Amino acid sequence: MTLKSADLYRMVMPKHQCPHGLKALHLLRQAGYGVNDHHLTSREQTEAFKAEHGVTTTPQVFIDGRRIGGTDDLRRLLGKPVRRPDAPSYRPIIALFSLTALMALAASTSAFGAPFTVQTAEWFVAFSMVVLALLKLQNVETFSSMFLNYDLLAKRWVPYSYLYPVAEGGAGVLMVAGALNWLSVPVALFIGCVGAISVVKAVYVDRRELKCACVGGNSNVPLGFVSLTENLMMIAMALWMALDH
Structure with a gap:
């Protein structure tokens, strides 16, 4: 042949x-x-x-x-797909949440001998916050530029666009440790609420088509449900820890 x-x-x-x-x-x-x-x-x-x-x-x-x-x-x-460099994609966020969920399951199994515990859910949110902050901090300038397109507080006070990933990552680390809840809970609640309101206004009220800065400033993740989910997760985690601890 x-x-x-x-x-x-x-x-x-x-x-x-x-x-x-x-x-x-x-x-x-x-x-x-x-x-x-x-x-x-x-x-x-x-x-x-x-x-x-x-x-x-x-x-x-x-x-x-x-x-x-x-x-x-x-x-x-050869009939294989070719992705456009500027094409919207949810792949980064799917990969991130999949891995942080697996990390939480693994940590719970190691600590408690069971993968599905209340701590698993808490660690999943906290791990996700830390990794999301890490991605933003890789290039905080590009993140802040994209963030300033829609965040209501950052538009009024530009330094907030630089502080946001530090606050998100710091709150996430404290939540992993279960330490200093008096600090991590209000920080997560504040940035989560401001973020959620900003996304709702930009996407669902003003009907703007923007890129999400949630996984850093170089992504093509569309602003919308994913960004809202990130903020709602922080709000839910903060409220849960405030009530449970």
């Missing part, structure tokens, strides 16, 4: 190997192609190849002598 054949031109240099080229190589082999893997081993060779074929990027795939294009073009040819 003769394998389908493809030619792949990709950058393979001593200090750099193009990741998109590796993806294209994997896709071709996975699809059953025999790959003639051509390495572009210098910047000069790469630029000469691009000029010869009138392209601006590598890797480049050729099948039966016809240029297919780069990795995204290859994915389209």
Whole structure:
């Protein structure tokens, strides 16, 4: 049986190997192609190849002598989805809440020998607050810029956009420890209430289409139910701890 054949031109240099080229190589082999893997081993060779074929990027795939294009073009040819960089996506928040839920289940199992306890729910919210704050603090400037689009308090007092992730993370850590409830509860309640009111006004009253800053300033998570959920979780956690402790 003769394998389908493809030619792949990709950058393979001593200090750099193009990741998109590796993806294209994997896709071709996975699809059953025999790959003639051509390495572009210098910047000069790469630029000469691009000029010869009138392209601006590598890797480049050729099948039966016809240029297919780069990795995204290859994915389209193979019938695989290609995500637009600016496309809305809930994947970051789904991944975050899934992992914090698993962390809470694991912690409860370790501490109490059972995964489903009241503490599991408390830890899930607290872990989520800490991780959400971590994502915001990775680049607090981009977070604050996106946050200022809709948060009512931040619009009136800009420093709040920098303090918010610190307050969220600090309250979450204290809630994990079950310490200083007199501080963590009012902080979580305050930022949760302000956040919830801000989201409701921006999305459900003003009908604005914005990106959510909940997982940092570089995400494409739409502002709406997810952001509202983050704030409602903090409010519920604060009220629960205030009543239970």
